[in-house]
Amino acid sequence: MASLRIVADENIPLLEAFCGDLGPLTRVNGRNLDRDQLKEADVLLVRSVTRIDQALLAETPVRFVGTATIGTDHVDIPWLEAQDIAFASAPGCNASSVVQYVLSVLSLFLQRSERRTLDGLTVGIIGAGNVGGRLVRVLSGLGVTVRVSDPPLESIGADFPFAPIDDVLACDVISLHAPLLRDGPHPTWHLLDRQRLARLRGGQLLINSGRGAVVDSLALLERLQQTDPPLVVLDVWENEPTPVPELLDRCWLATPHIAGYSLEGKSRGTEMIARALRQWAGLSMTPAMEGLLPPPPVSGLQFTAQCAPLDALHRALMTCYDPRDDDARLRKLFTSAVSTGQSSGPSFDRLRKEYPVRREPTSLSVSVADTGGNTEAARLLSRAGFTVST
Ligand SMILES: NC(=O)c1ccc[n+]([C@@H]2O[C@H](COP(=O)([O-])OP(=O)(O)OC[C@H]3O[C@@H](n4cnc5c(N)ncnc54)[C@H](O)[C@@H]3O)[C@@H](O)[C@H]2O)c1
Numbered sequence: 001m002a003s004l005r006i007v008a009d010e011n012i013p014l015l016e017a018f019c020g021d022l023g024p025l026t027r028v029n030g031r032n033l034d035r036d037q038l039k040e041a042d043v044l045l046v047r048s049v050t051r052i053d054q055a056l057l058a059e060t061p062v063r064f065v066g067t068a069t070i071g072t073d074h075v076d077i078p079w080l081e082a083q084d085i086a087f088a089s090a091p092g093c094n095a096s097s098v099v100q101y102v103l104s105v106l107s108l109f110l111q112r113s114e115r116r117t118l119d120g121l122t123v124g125i126i127g128a129g130n131v132g133g134r135l136v137r138v139l140s141g142l143g144v145t146v147r148v149s150d151p152p153l154e155s156i157g158a159d160f161p162f163a164p165i166d167d168v169l170a171c172d173v174i175s176l177h178a179p180l181l182r183d184g185p186h187p188t189w190h191l192l193d194r195q196r197l198a199r200l201r202g203g204q205l206l207i208n209s210g211r212g213a214v215v216d217s218l219a220l221l222e223r224l225q226q227t228d229p230p231l232v233v234l235d236v237w238e239n240e241p242t243p244v245p246e247l248l249d250r251c252w253l254a255t256p257h258i259a260g261y262s263l264e265g266k267s268r269g270t271e272m273i274a275r276a277l278r279q280w281a282g283l284s285m286t287p288a289m290e291g292l293l294p295p296p297p298v299s300g301l302q303f304t305a306q307c308a309p310l311d312a313l314h315r316a317l318m319t320c321y322d323p324r325d326d327d328a329r330l331r332k333l334f335t336s337a338v339s340t341g342q343s344s345g346p347s348f349d350r351l352r353k354e355y356p357v358r359r360e361p362t363s364l365s366v367s368v369a370d371t372g373g374n375t376e377a378a379r380l381l382s383r384a385g386f387t388v389s390t
């Protein structure tokens with residue numbers, strides 16, 4: 001096989017291990033990538049911050065494009081197909097990381113609203129694919145009542161508790177997991193528009209860890225400036241990396257598009273596009289992701305028989321991932337950038353580039369002995385994705 005010249009985003013981990021034998025690998029800043037940097041590239045590997053279209057790729061030798069992400073709204077796939085440029089993404093790679101993010105947010109919400117039980121809690125999920133579908137299963141397993149809006153899946157008779165979108169938006173918690181679609185039969189751009197946002201009330205929680213532009217952010221800001229506003233948690237923003245500062249100020253929790261940033265989620269994304277690239281090049285896959293990751297830290301979690309099961313779940317979730325840490329880091333850097341008159345973009349991107357190692361719940365092992373024989377706590381932990389051993 002002839003050597004392949006690979007240009008890749010500097011934030012794609014483990015690429016050297018998966019593709020180092022294919023040819024020279026040049027790392028670039030994906031946010032600022034331009035056509036001149038691709039004059040001698042056969043392969044381009046990106047993340048979500050690089051717009052892939054004719055303007056970037058025309059008259060370059062690139063024949064394979066891979067994005068180590070679930071979302072593909074930054075890629076003009078029809079144009080790639082028309083040019084016969086091979087394309088691969090990483091469906092589902094970080095779905096369990098996003099579910100972890102939502103569960104941690106939900107657990108903080110339960111604490112904040114002093115709910116001692118999941119009985120009677122309703123969660124509305126918009127988009128029930130790899131992320132939303134997994135969330136439906138986890139929440140249903142925990143005994144939460146779930147309502148789903150996903151017209152494409154409903155039209156093919158998929159097995160989910162479907163409901164009209166207005167009923168989904170009336171739930172206690174609403175979590176958005178639809179892709180950003182600007183056209184087609186079920187567009188999602190500004191799906192939550194001024195009218196729909198006007199119906200949200202105080203006491204409700206809206207979480208967006210899908211794509212920023214699924215919500216009309218200016219209309220959301222207006223809603224948050226009115227009486228009886230809902231609580232809002234945003235991981236994704238319109239116009240990243242420069243969200244509207246006033247909107248960030250009014251969010252309960254604000255994070256810099258890191259819901260999918262577990263070590264496993266990012267590494268799996270690399271593994272999936274590396275596999276596709278090697279297959280395209282006629283080569284077999286050599287290393288597996290698991291062998292390349294450090295062993296997870298030991299949990300050290302212990303519960304008593306008397307520990308309320310929801311408290312046990314909360315402690316396990318916070319041990320694994322506490323979104324308040326990301327919120328604090330974002331607000332600190334953002335406030336300092338805005339107060340000195342600088343763009344918040346570099347701070348937003350720096351937080352993502354220097355993201356601390358975060359492991360998924362499966363990596364946190366709790367034995368039943370550690371749960372103090374508390375079988376209900378053990379059941380909840382297991383349903384939430386933790387490894388519970390007997
Ligand atoms: N914040 C993050 O770090 C992060 C991480 C992963 C994914 N994402 C985003 O989340 C999105 C969903 O991820 P996924 O893996 O579940 O994708 P997926 O493609 O597996 O599922 C998307 C689901 O949305 C449904 N859908 C399409 N149009 C809809 C509409 N109008 N209303 C309701 N549902 C609709 C589809 O039928 C599908 O079931 C991705 O496209 C990506 O943009 C964000």
Ligand SMILES: O=C(O)[C@H](O)[C@H](O)COP(=O)(O)O
Nearest residue numbers: 047048049069070071260261
């Ligand atoms: O679509 C995805 O997989 C996520 O949004 C992904 O985690 C985004 O991360 P980025 O590509 O911006 O580093």
